[in-house]
Structure formats: C-alpha cells, structure tokens
Amino acid sequence: MxxxxxxxxxxxxxxxxxxxxxxxxxxxxxxxxxxxxxxxxxxxxxxxxNLTARRLATGKTGMIALAMPEIDHPYFSELSRHIAEEATRRGYRVLIEQTLSDPVAERAVLRDREAGLVDGVIFHPVRMGTLDIAKLAPGTPLVLLGEAAMPVMTDHVMIDNVAAALGGTRHLLNSGRRRIAFLAVMDGDITGSTNQRLLGYQQALIEAGLPLRPDLVLTARDFTAEAGVAAIEAALERGLHFDGVVCRDDKFAIGALKALQAAGKSVPEDVAVVGWDDTLLARYTSPALTSVAPDKLAIATEALTLLEERIGGYEGVGRHRIVGHSLAMRGSAPRLRE
Amino acid sequence: MxxxxxxxxxxxxxxxxxxxxxxxxxxxxxxxxxxxxxxxxxxxxxxxxNLTARRLATGKTGMIALAMPEIDHPYFSELSRHIAEEATRRGYRVLIEQTLSDPVAERAVLRDREAGLVDGVIFHPVRMGTLDIAKLAPGTPLVLLGEAAMPVMTDHVMIDNVAAALGGTRHLLNSGRRRIAFLAVMDGDITGSTNQRLLGYQQALIEAGLPLRPDLVLTARDFTAEAGVAAIEAALERGLHFDGVVCRDDKFAIGALKALQAAGKSVPEDVAVVGWDDTLLARYTSPALTSVAPDKLAIATEALTLLEERIGGYEGVGRHRIVGHSLAMRGSAPRLRE
DNA sequence: CATCGCGTTTACAGCGCTGTACATTAACCG
DNA sequence: CGGTTAATGTACAGCGCTGTAAACGCGATG
Missing domain, CATH: 1.10.260.40 (lambda repressor-like DNA-binding domains)
Structure with a gap:
C-alpha cells in the first residue's frame, strides 16, 4: 500500500x-x-x-532538540515536560537526546547529529565547558541551560545559584542552626553549579558572623543518594557536630535523611536538611524535603523564547537570563512560626 | 552563512x-x-x-516515536530511558510525544502527526481502547505497551499483571498477613491494568482460602499519592482493620505509607505495603518500598525488536509478548527470614 | 593486440513538497 | 464597455540527497 x-x-x-x-x-x-x-x-x-518532504522544501523542521544528561533524573524529566509542553504550544516538536554526561555525546549534539534535522537546540551540558562550546560555534540556534558553560556569544538560562544557596542557608540560620554542613563537593565536578552553591552557603555564614569551617564542607564520590549517605556517615564517624545540612541536590538530601535517621538523629529536630531542585522526590520522603526550587516553568519559557528569536534570525551577542527560584518549605527544615 | x-x-x-x-x-x-x-x-x-534530504531520498527516517501519557512520571521516564538507549544501540533516534492521557492527543499519535516523520511508533495508550486503535489501523509500524488496548492485529508488550499481583499478594500472605487491602480501584479507570491486578490479588486470597471482602478493596479518586492518603485515611476512619496493602502503583504506596504513619501505625510491623512499578520513588521512602518490578529493560528490548520487524516489512498478525517481572524486596514488606 | 572483466566514477532522475512567476477568470470602475 | 485590479488557479523549478544505469579506465587474458 x-x-x-x-x-x-x-x-x-x-x-x-x-x-x-x-x-x-x-x-x-x-x-x-x-x-x-x-x-x-x-x-x-x-x-x-509527508513531513520530511515538506521540511526539505521549506527548510524549516518545526522541531527542536533537547539534550540533557539523563532523561530519567527527576529534575530533567520535570524540566523536559515543561519544555515539551511549551514547545508544543509554540508549534514545535521536541527530539530528546540523552548525553549521559559523556563528552563525546555532548560534542555530537553540537556537531553533526542535528544537522538539518532540528531548527534549534536546547542543551544542558555537564562535561563541556565554556571554551569547548565556544569553539564548536554551531550553525544551529542554541540555548544553554545550567551552570557548566556560558560562552559570551551563546544564549543561556539559569537561576542565581549563589542567591538560592544563600537563601537556603539563611533559612537554616534563621531557625537557629549554627553548625551547618554543605553536602557536598566532589573531585572532578567542573560544573560550576557546586561552586556557586558553596559560595552562597559561605556567604550566608559570613553574613551571620559565623566562621567558615572547612570540615563542614563534606565530600562525596558521585551524585547519588548512596554517596550522600556515605558522606554523612563519614562525618558522623569522625565526630563532626552539625545541626543543619545544605545539599546541592535532592538526592544528597535523601541520602542525608537516611544516614541521619540510621544514626538515631531526628530531622528536623537534631539536624535540619535543605535539598535542591524540588523534584518529585522531595515530596515523598519523610519528613518531606525543604528544597531550593528553581522555577522550571520559567526556565522552559525563557529558553524557548530565546531559541525562537535565534531561529528567527537573531545573531547578536549571547543573552544571559536569570530566572526565579524559591524555597519549597516542608518538614525537613520547616517554616518558622511567626 | x-x-x-x-x-x-x-x-x-x-x-x-x-x-x-x-x-x-x-x-x-x-x-x-x-x-x-x-x-x-x-x-x-x-x-x-542534511538529514532531512537524506530521509526524503531514502525513505527511511531512522527515527521512532515514543508516545506516553506523562514523560515525567518515574515509570515512564525510566522506561523511556531504556527505550532511548536501546534505540540508540540499534541506530534509531527517539521522538518523545506526551499525550497527557488526552484522547485527542492519543488519536493524533496514530494519525497524521508522525506521517513520514518516523519509521515506527511505540505507544502506551491510556484512553484509547482496543477498538479505537484497531479502527485507526495506521500505516506506520506500531507496538503497544500497557494493558489499555490489545487489538489482535497489533504487536503488544506487557508483563503478566495477574501473576505479578498474585506474587505480591502471596508475599504478604507468606509473611503471615491475613487482612490484605487493595489500593485502589477507581471510577473511570478503563485501562484494564487495575482490573488485572485486582484479579491477581483476589486469586491469591482464594488460593490461601481467605474470603474476598469487598470492603478491603479501596477506592481512590485519581492516580496520585494524595488520593492514596485519602483512601487509607477513609478506611481507617471507618474502622477497617488490615495488616497488609497491595498497591497498583508506587504513588499509592507512598500515600499509604504517609497515611499509616500519620495514624500511628508502623510499617511493616502493623501493616506491610507492596507498591508497583519499582520506580525511583520506591527506593527513597522510609521504609523503602517493596514493589512489583516489571522488567523495564525487557519491555524496551522486546518492543524495539517487534517494531524493527514491522519496519522491516512484517505484516502478520499481532504478536503479544509477555515479559518478566519480579518483586523488589525492601523494608515495607521485607523478605522472610529463612 | 583486441577483448574481457573488474573496480571505480559519473550523470541524472526522482524522493514529495512548496515558492515563484505567470495565466486565467471575475469583478469592478469611470 | 475598455481597462484595471483582485481573486484563483497552474506549471515548474528546486530543496539536498541517494539509487541506478551506464561509462570509464586499466591490467589481465586469449
């Protein structure tokens, strides 16, 4: 037929x-x-x-690529959903690419993979830095997400990580915590996200007139809940005393919850915990996680707006958009009573 | 340029x-x-x-569409990841479509949306039934997932829901539970999944010589954790006594956990809970959830194999593949001591 | 030395659609 | 009523690539 x-x-x-x-x-x-x-x-x-033929004739594909490290990580799947919905609203379809944080796959995203296949790319890099991306200067319209790279010529959307970490840490300080740990820094983490979050954490401590204690900055081996467990266990074992933890990641926060409960500490009474990303996971732990909540919808909307302008022919210097964030208040670091 | x-x-x-x-x-x-x-x-x-031109010339797009209700539901995002990886391995790229369980969107998947754009479609329907799909008999190679629809002419991959529910319920029975609730049936749930799971649950009770008590089959208003909380609360309120719950869904199980803990019941001592889908969520509750675990990788592999055969020209009757499942043992209904 | 056969290269039609330029008809106007 | 404008419709090139058939060496063969 x-x-x-x-x-x-x-x-x-x-x-x-x-x-x-x-x-x-x-x-x-x-x-x-x-x-x-x-x-x-x-x-x-x-x-x-036949859409393929139409595309060839018009030169427009009506499709954009979304390239992320892991499509099943809650943060990314929630973000993709927003991007997919917003893209549909604007008449685009979304081709989802998973890079698995592999440098080769990331490079491929910017090179041949999308040639003539999509009108533009939204890309959340992990391994490629500012220079790598600047060098590959793709013909395709491009918008970057996250903190790993921000070449001057490329559009970029992120939240103010320093301010967000400052806010989360302040919240713990306001509830009377004085020995607040940071979970966690890592070897080989070049994403910049961690550094910015650490910076905000430190700034809050300084504001409050507290000393920066290096031993409160914990180290983890990777980005898993298990690594979070291990980091907290190690800290407890070496006798570290702390009454709050700011986590760069909900998975770390979940790990912290587990390790603390296993050690007989109660959350939030003994130790308050703040997570990051406000993913689905944060709602389902017990206690539920207070978590830094990037405005994912705004990220999606802003990214698509910039991308559409690029697709429309804008060729100017990179626009760097900061979108909002909030602190989703839940049981692990509850809102203060008035 | x-x-x-x-x-x-x-x-x-x-x-x-x-x-x-x-x-x-x-x-x-x-x-x-x-x-x-x-x-x-x-x-x-x-x-x-230029990939578009290549496609027009060859007639092959090297792309398949994956249409699911919600891309940020953990079960679907985990499944997509497997499908995306397996597809990449076989040289295909994946176009992800989100239907949001909207009948119009589901219909669109089978009609014009993919025309000449993808070589085949993997589709997890929710609202379209067997007849709807049979009627739309698309020219595009198609593989269905889930239990909502299974037209004879269309390929289909699923797990044996009855057996899986039987297994989960047996596990509770083996650990000595005798009053086991089912969470939950719903008005307007025509997916068939719930019915099959309920059937397996009932079969296990019958096997064990226990009476089928209708009051143990709870009702929820939708597929959220909150609806699960409400259902358990209502049951407790009306004085229902039960020592185990089989949930058709991890989200229900999470709701059950919350409601039980709020009511001062401990899990698994007072009530054991079995979830379904073995999503990421199951690992991060406390206690962690014992959950029916469909072999998602096998679903992905099997679906792609069938789809590739269809793409390759197979036009025979629908193949219906049952893939494996297991019961992921965790704290909410722990493994029995030997 | 003409012929064959093989490895290599080319010319060109055509995939199915849209944009452009042009032809046709209808409608309108002074 | 001739002439102008607007509304409809058509023919055809071309988007960038690949498949096919045919042409082109060139050493080996008889």
Whole structure:
C-alpha cells in the first residue's frame, strides 16, 4: 500500500498539486467549491502530507532538540515536560537526546547529529565547558541551560545559584542552626553549579558572623543518594557536630535523611536538611524535603523564547537570563512560626 | 552563512556528488587518493549532510516515536530511558510525544502527526481502547505497551499483571498477613491494568482460602499519592482493620505509607505495603518500598525488536509478548527470614 | 593486440513538497 | 464597455540527497 501523495489527490480532484497544498494549508484564496472537492479527495484517499518532504522544501523542521544528561533524573524529566509542553504550544516538536554526561555525546549534539534535522537546540551540558562550546560555534540556534558553560556569544538560562544557596542557608540560620554542613563537593565536578552553591552557603555564614569551617564542607564520590549517605556517615564517624545540612541536590538530601535517621538523629529536630531542585522526590520522603526550587516553568519559557528569536534570525551577542527560584518549605527544615 | 552542500564539496574536490556521498558513507570502492582528497574538502568546508534530504531520498527516517501519557512520571521516564538507549544501540533516534492521557492527543499519535516523520511508533495508550486503535489501523509500524488496548492485529508488550499481583499478594500472605487491602480501584479507570491486578490479588486470597471482602478493596479518586492518603485515611476512619496493602502503583504506596504513619501505625510491623512499578520513588521512602518490578529493560528490548520487524516489512498478525517481572524486596514488606 | 572483466566514477532522475512567476477568470470602475 | 485590479488557479523549478544505469579506465587474458 503505497503512500498517497499530493499528486494523487490532485489527479482525483482534477486540480493542480499546488491547489491541494493550498487546501491542506488553509490558504484563504481557494474557491469554496474547489476546496470542498479537494477535501473529499483528501478524505477519500486518506492523504497525509509527508513531513520530511515538506521540511526539505521549506527548510524549516518545526522541531527542536533537547539534550540533557539523563532523561530519567527527576529534575530533567520535570524540566523536559515543561519544555515539551511549551514547545508544543509554540508549534514545535521536541527530539530528546540523552548525553549521559559523556563528552563525546555532548560534542555530537553540537556537531553533526542535528544537522538539518532540528531548527534549534536546547542543551544542558555537564562535561563541556565554556571554551569547548565556544569553539564548536554551531550553525544551529542554541540555548544553554545550567551552570557548566556560558560562552559570551551563546544564549543561556539559569537561576542565581549563589542567591538560592544563600537563601537556603539563611533559612537554616534563621531557625537557629549554627553548625551547618554543605553536602557536598566532589573531585572532578567542573560544573560550576557546586561552586556557586558553596559560595552562597559561605556567604550566608559570613553574613551571620559565623566562621567558615572547612570540615563542614563534606565530600562525596558521585551524585547519588548512596554517596550522600556515605558522606554523612563519614562525618558522623569522625565526630563532626552539625545541626543543619545544605545539599546541592535532592538526592544528597535523601541520602542525608537516611544516614541521619540510621544514626538515631531526628530531622528536623537534631539536624535540619535543605535539598535542591524540588523534584518529585522531595515530596515523598519523610519528613518531606525543604528544597531550593528553581522555577522550571520559567526556565522552559525563557529558553524557548530565546531559541525562537535565534531561529528567527537573531545573531547578536549571547543573552544571559536569570530566572526565579524559591524555597519549597516542608518538614525537613520547616517554616518558622511567626 | 549558507549551509555547505554535497555539491559544494564535490566542486572543491573536483569529483561528482556521488563520490562525495560514497566517501561520507564509507562505501568501500573508492580509491584511497580520491577518498583523501574528498575528505579534506569535507573538513575544509565543514560539510554536514542534511538529514532531512537524506530521509526524503531514502525513505527511511531512522527515527521512532515514543508516545506516553506523562514523560515525567518515574515509570515512564525510566522506561523511556531504556527505550532511548536501546534505540540508540540499534541506530534509531527517539521522538518523545506526551499525550497527557488526552484522547485527542492519543488519536493524533496514530494519525497524521508522525506521517513520514518516523519509521515506527511505540505507544502506551491510556484512553484509547482496543477498538479505537484497531479502527485507526495506521500505516506506520506500531507496538503497544500497557494493558489499555490489545487489538489482535497489533504487536503488544506487557508483563503478566495477574501473576505479578498474585506474587505480591502471596508475599504478604507468606509473611503471615491475613487482612490484605487493595489500593485502589477507581471510577473511570478503563485501562484494564487495575482490573488485572485486582484479579491477581483476589486469586491469591482464594488460593490461601481467605474470603474476598469487598470492603478491603479501596477506592481512590485519581492516580496520585494524595488520593492514596485519602483512601487509607477513609478506611481507617471507618474502622477497617488490615495488616497488609497491595498497591497498583508506587504513588499509592507512598500515600499509604504517609497515611499509616500519620495514624500511628508502623510499617511493616502493623501493616506491610507492596507498591508497583519499582520506580525511583520506591527506593527513597522510609521504609523503602517493596514493589512489583516489571522488567523495564525487557519491555524496551522486546518492543524495539517487534517494531524493527514491522519496519522491516512484517505484516502478520499481532504478536503479544509477555515479559518478566519480579518483586523488589525492601523494608515495607521485607523478605522472610529463612 | 583486441577483448574481457573488474573496480571505480559519473550523470541524472526522482524522493514529495512548496515558492515563484505567470495565466486565467471575475469583478469592478469611470 | 475598455481597462484595471483582485481573486484563483497552474506549471515548474528546486530543496539536498541517494539509487541506478551506464561509462570509464586499466591490467589481465586469449
């Protein structure tokens, strides 16, 4: 059963291909009678336009690529959902690419993979830095997310990580905590996110007139809840005393919760915990996690707006947009009573 | 900066377009010297093949669509990851569609949306039933997931829900539970999954010689953790006594955990809880959830195998594949001591 | 030395659609 | 009523690539 083509419809209706095309596209200047005739021919044959051919002819694909480290990480899947919905609203479809934080896969995103396949790319890099990306200067319109890279020429959307960490830490300070740990820094973490969050944490302590104690900055081996457990266990074992933890990540916070409960500490009474990203996970732990909440919808909207402008031909210098964040208050570090 | 085309490379290298094409595709019969010359021309111009044009010429898109209700639901995001990785391994790229369980969006998946854009579709329907799908008989190769629909002519991959529910319930029975609730049935849930799971639950009770008590089959208003909380609260309020809960869903199980803990019941001592889907969430509650674990990787592999056969031209009757499942043992309904 | 055969390269049609330029008809106006 | 404008419709090139068929060496063969 060969596919029905435009010309088949045209022949059946006794008109030119272009007229059929005009009907398909609801082009206004088609006589009602003809439109009717063409429409029946379309229905009779069950014609569906071949999108690939349309793309080749128009040069527009109506598709954007979204490249992220892991599509099943709650933060990224929640963000993708927003981006997918916003893109649909604007008439784009989304091709999701998973890089698994692999440098080769990341590079591929900016090179040949998308050639002529998508109109633009939204990319959350992990391993590629500012210079790597600047060098690959892709022909494709591009918007970056996250803190790993921010070349001057490329558009970029992020939250103010320093301010967010400052806010989260202040919240703990306001509730009377004085020995607040940071979970965690890592070897080989070049994303910049951690550094900015650490900076905000430190700034809050300084504001409050507290000393910066290096032993309160914990170290983890990777970005898993298990690594968070291990880091807290190690800290407790070496006798570290702390009454609050600011985590760079909800998974770390979950690990902290587990390790603290296992050690007989109660949360938030003995130790208050603040997570990061306000993912689905934060709602389902017990106690539920207070978590820094990036405005994911705003990230999606802003990224698509910038991308659409690039697709529309904007070629100026990179715009760097900071979108809002808040602190989602839950049991692990509850809101203060008034 | 116009895109570089095949013909531009050909002119620079002083050869025909086809030769350049052959070099790009690593066609063996190209003289080394020429290949070298063409390669430098490619590098010099930074040529990248236009995938859209390639598709039009070959008729193959190398892309498959994956249509699911919600891309940020942990079960679906985990499944997508497997499908995306397996698809990549087989040389396909994945276009993810979110239907949000909207009948219109589901219908669109099977109709014009993918025309000539993907080689095949993997579709997890929610609202469309067997007949709806059978009627739309798409030209596109199609594999269905889930229990909502299983037209005879269409390929289909699922786990044995009855057996899985039977297994989960047996586990509770083996650990001595005798009053086991089912969380939950719902009005308007036509997916069939719930019914099959309920059936397995009932079968286990019958096997054990226990009566089927209708009051132990709880009702929820929707598929959220909050609805699960409400259902358990209502049951406790009306004085229902139970020592185990089989949930059709991890979110319900999380709701159950919350409601039980709030009511001062301890899990698993007073009430043991079994979840379903073994999502990320199950690992991070406390206690962690024992959960029915569909073999997601097998679902992905099997679905892609069937789809590839359809793409390859198989036009026979629908194949219905049952893949494995297990019971992921965790604290909410722990493994029995030997 | 003409012929064959193989490896290599080319020319060109065509994938299905849209944009452009042009032809036709209808409508309108002074 | 001739002439102008606007509304409709058509023909066809071309988007960038690949498949096919045919042409082109060139050493080996008889």
């Amino acid at each position: 060969a596919r029905v083509r435009l010309i088949d419809v045209a022949e059946l209706a006794g008109v030119s291909m272009k007229t059929v095309s005009n009907v398909v596209h609801n082009y206004p200047h088609v006589a009602p009678a003809l439109r009717q005739k063409v429409q029946s021919a379309i229905n009779e044959l069950g014609y569906r336009p | 116009a895109r570089v085309r095949l013909i531009d490379v050909a002119e620079l290298a002083g050869v025909s377009m086809k030769t350049v094409s052959n070099v790009v595709h690593n066609y063996p019969h190209v003289a080394p010297a020429l290949r070298q010359k063409v390669q430098s021309a490619i590098n010099e111009l930074g040529y990248r093949p």
